[in-house]
Amino acid sequence: SPFAMKNGTYTGQLGLRIGPGMDFDFGDNAQATDNEIVIHFVLEVKHHFGVHFPANSSSVVLQPEGGWRQWTEHNRKPAALLNNLPFGVSSSAEFSVQVRCGLASGPQCALRERRTGAVVPLDMAISVPGTTKPQTGRSVLNTVIPTEHSGLPRLHLVPSAFVVHRPSRLHFKVTGNALDTMLNEPDSSWKGDVTVIFDADP
Secondary structure, eight states: OGGGSOSEEEEEEEEEEBSTTSSBOOOTTOOOSOSEEEEEEEEEEOOOEEEEOOTTOSOOOOBOTTOSHHHHHHOOOOSOEEEEEEEEEEESSOEEEEEEESSEETTEEEEEETTTOOEEEEEEEEEOTTEEOTTTOOBOSSEEOOBGGGOOOOEEEEESSOEEEEEEEEEEEEOHHHHHHHHTSTTOOEEOOEEEEEESOO
């Protein structure tokens, strides 16, 4: 299958014999000037790959599901601060994803409070329907993306077929103790930078 082949030029040849009982048998009375035909093959594989983000998608604002009203009016602590960033993927072969952090907290990327300098970890995951992890065969749905500094291998994704502008999502979330730290800082502002790296030659 060409979907399983890497980009490149592939060459080969096939020899076919001519004569009675051979690959080409034209009958006992037929005569040929050669007793073999050699066919040479040159096959060039060029996979298509593209990632398409909507305009003005360079900033993501984290907030509770349903907004801040339950917190501001009823003092109900949110379970998480989160948001999703939609994008599209087109690919005819395996590719990989990894994150480069502007600021790190352990193996994860981080957000920093502008005044106090406090740091909290940021959870990041990806969903690309129609792709699987080659090691496990599991679908890539809400799958954690390894960071560049963590030492973990890149996340590899294998399309089940040629996908074109497949609707996908990047998931961002802060939970647990990190969320408590943020909520315990009134009038705080947290920011961080992440670079998501897609590699078509994994």
